Amino acid sequence: MHATYHPHVKLARPDVFHPRIVFAGCSSMPEGDGDDDGLVAALRTRGLHVRWLSWDDPATRDADVVILRATWDYADRLDEFLSWVRSIRHLINSPELVGWNTDKRYLHDLHRAGVPVVPTQYFEIGQAVTVPDGEVVVKPAVGAGSAGAQRFVDPAAAAAHAATLQAQGRAVLVQPYDPRIADGETALVFLGGEESHAFTKGPILPPAGRAPEFEATGTYATETLSEADPDDEVWQVGRQAVAAVTRMFGIEPEDLLYARVDVIGGAEDPRLLELELIEPSLGFRQLSAADRDAAERRFALGVESALERFGLGPFSHRRP
Numbered sequence: 001m002h003a004t005y006h007p008h009v010k011l012a013r014p015d016v017f018h019p020r021i022v023f024a025g026c027s028s029m030p031e032g033d034g035d036d037d038g039l040v041a042a043l044r045t046r047g048l049h050v051r052w053l054s055w056d057d058p059a060t061r062d063a064d065v066v067i068l069r070a071t072w073d074y075a076d077r078l079d080e081f082l083s084w085v086r087s088i089r090h091l092i093n094s095p096e097l098v099g100w101n102t103d104k105r106y107l108h109d110l111h112r113a114g115v116p117v118v119p120t121q122y123f124e125i126g127q128a129v130t131v132p133d134g135e136v137v138v139k140p141a142v143g144a145g146s147a148g149a150q151r152f153v154d155p156a157a158a159a160a161h162a163a164t165l166q167a168q169g170r171a172v173l174v175q176p177y178d179p180r181i182a183d184g185e186t187a188l189v190f191l192g193g194e195e196s197h198a199f200t201k202g203p204i205l206p207p208a209g210r211a212p213e214f215e216a217t218g219t220y221a222t223e224t225l226s227e228a229d230p231d232d233e234v235w236q237v238g239r240q241a242v243a244a245v246t247r248m249f250g251i252e253p254e255d256l257l258y259a260r261v262d263v264i265g266g267a268e269d270p271r272l273l274e275l276e277l278i279e280p281s282l283g284f285r286q287l288s289a290a291d292r293d294a295a296e297r298r299f300a301l302g303v304e305s306a307l308e309r310f311g312l313g314p315f316s317h318r319r320p
Helices: 037-045 058-062 074-087 095-101 106-112 155-167 179-183 232-249 289-309
Strands: 021-025 050-054 065-068 121-123 136-140 150-152 172-176 185-191 194-201 225-227 258-264 271-276
Touching: 021 037, 021 058, 037 050, 037 289, 065 289, 074 095, 095 106, 095 232, 106 232, 106 271, 136 155, 150 155, 155 172, 185 232, 185 289, 194 232, 194 289, 232 258, 232 271
Parallel strands: 021 050, 021 065
Antiparallel strands: 121 172, 136 150, 136 172, 185 194, 185 258, 194 225, 258 271
16 A cells, blocks of 8 residues: 555644655556555655656646656657646656657667667658668657567568558667567666666567567556676666766766666677666566665655755745
8 A cells, every 4th residue: 555645644843844746657557566665665764755646647736846657658648748747846857858768769869978779770750761681679769668669570561560650650760689688688777876776677579470468557568577686797888878868968967866777788798778767667676675675765865865956855945
């Protein structure tokens, strides 16, 4: 059961400002998938009270701070979502980062910044799609939960899928299929710009010609997760990605409350597949109890620091 913040609750220190904090989910999962359940208690331990709301609930606009956690339907409602993002008083991560991270053409920006990324071709809506030889993955440039992503060995079938996505108003990415994905992806979690923990995501896309299986609500493709202890060369890809983002946006590492860097490959030629700054699962459930407590505490401390930066610390609004 989720603890929630209610404005009428009598608080122990009425002279201390208690900011209204919202974790944003989506209508099919308004309280997320359960992975973040411990964050509510971790924040409460710091004297911070949070409630879950679907991002499109009008009450989110009354919050002092909204933290994106499970807004997994944004890709299907992108214009509406970005308009909402800009309407929020204080959003974590920031609206600028969110706007950039919604479109996977950010992979080109990271590549130009020197981050080793999976080779990627980007095709605008209406642009002729060329498919390289060999097995490929075709996916929408704006997408979440692997929706619309498929593997192909037949170039004509790959081009047809790309054309279908473009006809739906979606730009397209074409990437060579890297067989190392059979070993899964390594999800590197950074909290406050610092490496926290990692977990492995088993391969999601089935062989060519089949669509991935989705969980019960149809929100995201079913995943198989487990704890991971990546080589330093893999962590280095994550560090490079975080450093590139902080340079591009002129921010400090701690301004990134959370980031997840998905990498394929091990110590030899690891490559960034995706950088998740909007609504990534952070894999808390894959950790041991002690490691999970430590990671959730780091998240809570990051929220506390963000509140200070926003001028929403406990003594920022003295009550009479």
